[in-house]
Amino acid sequence: MNSNNEQPTIDYQALAELRYQIRRFLRFSEQVARAEGIExxxxxxxxxxxxxxTDRKPTVRELAERLQLQHNSTVELINRLAEHKLVERHRDDSDQRQVIVTLTTHGEEILQRQARYHQAELATIGPMLLQALETILAHNQDALNRDSRSQEDKG
Amino acid sequence: MNSNNEQPTIDYQALAELRYQIRRFLRFSEQVARAEGIExxxxxxxxxxxxxxTDRKPTVRELAERLQLQHNSTVELINRLAEHKLVERHRDDSDQRQVIVTLTTHGEEILQRQARYHQAELATIGPMLLQALETILAHNQDALNRDSRSQEDKG
DNA sequence: TCTATAAATATCGGATTACGATATAATTAT
DNA sequence: ATAATTATATCGTAATCCGATATTTATAGA
Structure with a gap:
């Protein structure tokens, strides 16, 4: 056996609980969006x-990074938003390759209403999400502590 | 104008930052899964x-709730997992309508490897996620406090 | 300057997935 | 026994994301 046990125990319930809470938040978000008529x-x-x-320029590439999407997926998303007049495209003067995306008044209105719901919902879901996250982080911390001594049991 | 201002201010940056951190976690998760050959x-x-x-039975319906999916989407997901021999279906004896889903040995191995990556990654991303969440919750709390007095500024 | 390379955005085809509508089987209620 | 309910399954459709590729603009090198 390997006495230098590098393997931390895995808290499956904590990991699953975090996913559950994340899904609940995202699910809520999906429903709010659809109720307001957007995807x-x-x-x-x-x-x-x-x-x-505030120090970032709202280019396609920057938005792709923020949404963690491929840039081409982001382009398509912006196409759909532009069709609905929720955003506008403008070429950047200093670099004509870049496209600056801005909110229209209509887009801003829709966003505001939805963001309000989200912020309110987080007052409810937030603490549960926090709890789930803290449990995992605490578990990781425990594992590190046990590491400095020794460890054998597989709880 | 409405002096009874019920509208809390909205911290767009905090909301956006939370989504960004959630997406980073999920993105990581997607990449780990694909690297291990599953969706x-x-x-x-x-x-x-x-x-x-521990007090729940692993039925299709229960899993649908935990994944926040429609039950039919969950059935399809289980179909794909069963094709790959990662889970098995068994009828429940006490209620033949219900299907009990269990992990195969192979499924367990794959899960364990991936869960380990996830737990480790959360040691990095977790604190940022926590921070983003706390900022929003603190903002909400502030709004409530201001409510009991009065409020006019739209930060 | 001319050319090659890189960077940013855009387009198209393919694959996955989730959902609504509907079907089937088992259980419970009247 | 029949109706209503619950759990699971199937099928067609729509949305989304991605890989490969193209186009335009900017930058580096000879």
Whole structure:
């Protein structure tokens, strides 16, 4: 046997609980979006746009990073949003390759209403999400502590 | 104007940051799953199965709830997992309508490897996720406090 | 300057997935 | 025994994401 046991125990219930809480939040988000007549991903882009850190330019590439999508998927998403007049495209003057995306007034209105729901919902789901996350982090910390001594049991 | 201002301010950056961190975690998860040769959703079901609270029976319906999917989507997901011999179906003796889903040895191995990656990754991403969540919850709390006095500014 | 390479955005075809509508089988209620 | 309910399954459809590829603009090198 390997006495240098590098393998931490795995808290499956904690990992599963985190996924469950994340899914509940995303599910809620999907339903709010659809109730307001847009697709869930469209809301995400509107939010990413409005909530972009102040030192970033709202280009396609930047938005792709924020949404963790491939750039071409992001282009398609922007196409659909532009069709619905929720965002607009503008070429960047300093670099004509780049496209700057901006919210229209209509887009801003829709975003505001949805974001309000989300923020309110997080008052409910947030603590459960927090709890699930803390349980995992605590478990990891425990594992590290046990590591500095020795460890054999597979709880 | 409405002096009874019920509308809390919205912290778009905090909401966007939370989504960004969630997406980073999920993206990581997708990549781990694909690297191990299964689809991301398949990992989620395996985890939900292994991490199901001890007082729940692993039926299709229960798994659908945990994954926040429609039951028919869950059936299809289980079909694909069963084709790959990662889970098995068994009829419940006490109620023949119900299907009990169990992990195969192979499924368990794949799950274990992936869960380990996830737990380790959460040591990195977790704190950022936590931070994003706490910022929103703190903002909500602030809004409630201001409510008991009065509020006019729209930060 | 001319050319090669890189970077940003866009388009198209293919594959996966989730859902709505509907079907089938087992259980429970009247 | 029949009706209503519950659990699972199937099928067609729509949305989305991605890989491969194209186009335009910017930058580096000879």
């Amino acid at each position: 869930p991903q469209q809301y995400q882009l509107l939010l990413a746009l409005k909530g972009l850190p | 991301p959703q398949q990992y989620q079901l395996l985890l939900a199965l292994k991490g199901l609270p």
